[in-house]
Amino acid sequence: MPEGHSVHRIARQFARNFVGKPVVASSPQGRFAEGAALLDGRAVESVQAVGKQMFLETEGDLWLRVHLGLYGAWDFSGEILVDPTIASANGRMGQTNQRGTDLDEAPILDDAGENSLASIGAPRKTRVHVRMSEATKGLADEGAEWPPPVVGQVRLRLMTDATCADLRGPTACALQTPDEMLATVAKLGPDPLVGDVDAGEERFVAAVRRRAVPIALLLMDQSVVSGIGNVYRAELLFRAQLNPHTPGRDVPEETVRALWRDWVRLLAIGVETGQMMTMDDLTSDQYRAAMAHRDDRHWVYHRTGLPCRVCGTDIVLEEIGARKLYWCPRCQA
Structure with a gap:
C-alpha cells in the first residue's frame, strides 16, 4: 500500500500539472461514470494530501477524494512538469541527511527500473509516461500517441490539453462536498x-x-x-x-x-x-x-x-x- 510520502508526491504532481486548468474527465472502466460526468469541464482549484488520501478541489465546491489502497496507482502521460522540491539527480535530500554522500554521478536505477533519486525524472517538460504508486516506475515514451490509449481498467481519467492522469484500482474514488471533505479529514490523525x-x-x-x-x-x-x-x-x-x-x-x-x-x-x-x-x-x-x-x-x-x-x-x-x-x-x- 502506498504510504504517506507517495501520496504527497502524487499531490504535488497534480498541483503542478492540473491546478488552474479545466479537466476533461471520463471513466473508461465505467465504474465512476456519474462522478466523471460531474467533474468534466471543471477547473482544478487545489489539491491536498493527508496521510494516504488525496483530495482534489474543483470549481463549484466539488472535491474528489482518492485512497489508493493496496492496488491503486496513478499513471501520468504527456507533458510532466516535475515539482522542483522533489529530488533531482544529485540526490539533495540524501546528501543532506547522509554523512559523506556524494551523488553527482550517473543516475541510480533500482531493481524496478526507477531512477531512485528522481523518482519521476529530473525537472522537465516532455512527453513521458510515469506511474506513481508504491513501486513507482518511470518509462520514457517520447512521441507517443496523444491522447494516450486506455490500457487496462482505468477508473478515472483526468486530462488537460497536455497532461493525462489515469487512476487504476483505488480503494476509494468518490466526490464530496466541502463539509464531507472536512469531515473525512477530521477523522484522520x-x-x-x-x-x-x-x-x-x-x-x-x-x-x-x-x-x-x-x-x-x-x-x-x-x-x-x-x-x-x-x-x-x-x-x-x-x-x-x-x-x-x-x-x-x-x-x-x-x-x-x-x-x-x-x-x-x-x-x-x-x-x-x-x-x-x-x-x-x-x-x-x-x-x-x-x-x-x-x-x-x-x-x-x-x-x-x-x-x-x-x-x-x-x-x-x-x-x-x-x-x-x-x-x-x-x-x-
Whole structure:
C-alpha cells in the first residue's frame, strides 16, 4: 500500500500539472461514470494530501477524494512538469541527511527500473509516461500517441490539453462536498506535512498515551497518525529501539515524541527522494547500493531470518492486525 510520502508526491504532481486548468474527465472502466460526468469541464482549484488520501478541489465546491489502497496507482502521460522540491539527480535530500554522500554521478536505477533519486525524472517538460504508486516506475515514451490509449481498467481519467492522469484500482474514488471533505479529514490523525507540526505532535502524543493498544497497531491506525504503513512502522519502531507490543500508554512520553519527530524527518526524505530510506550514516557506495536495491534501504523490514544489522540476532516476522511485522527481538526487547 502506498504510504504517506507517495501520496504527497502524487499531490504535488497534480498541483503542478492540473491546478488552474479545466479537466476533461471520463471513466473508461465505467465504474465512476456519474462522478466523471460531474467533474468534466471543471477547473482544478487545489489539491491536498493527508496521510494516504488525496483530495482534489474543483470549481463549484466539488472535491474528489482518492485512497489508493493496496492496488491503486496513478499513471501520468504527456507533458510532466516535475515539482522542483522533489529530488533531482544529485540526490539533495540524501546528501543532506547522509554523512559523506556524494551523488553527482550517473543516475541510480533500482531493481524496478526507477531512477531512485528522481523518482519521476529530473525537472522537465516532455512527453513521458510515469506511474506513481508504491513501486513507482518511470518509462520514457517520447512521441507517443496523444491522447494516450486506455490500457487496462482505468477508473478515472483526468486530462488537460497536455497532461493525462489515469487512476487504476483505488480503494476509494468518490466526490464530496466541502463539509464531507472536512469531515473525512477530521477523522484522520496528524500528518507532519499538513498544518502545524508542533500541534500535530501534541495530538499524536495524546492519542498514543491514552491507549492500551500495542504501539505497533497504533502507528498503523490512521486516526492516530496519518501516512504510516507497514514499512515505516517497522523502521520507526526499530529506530526507537521499541518493543512493538508495548501498550501505547506504557511508552514513555519522550519516546512517543521521538517517534513523531522521526516520522517528520523520514516523511520529508521520502517525499523528496521517492524512497523509504530509513538508514543513516551511509557511505557514498552504501547509499547508492541502498537506492538501487529496496531491501538494502531498511533496518528490519523484509529481512526475516537475516541477522540484525546492529546485534546479529535473526529478524523476526509475525502477524499483528492482519499485517506483517518485522522486528529485532534483542534490540527491541
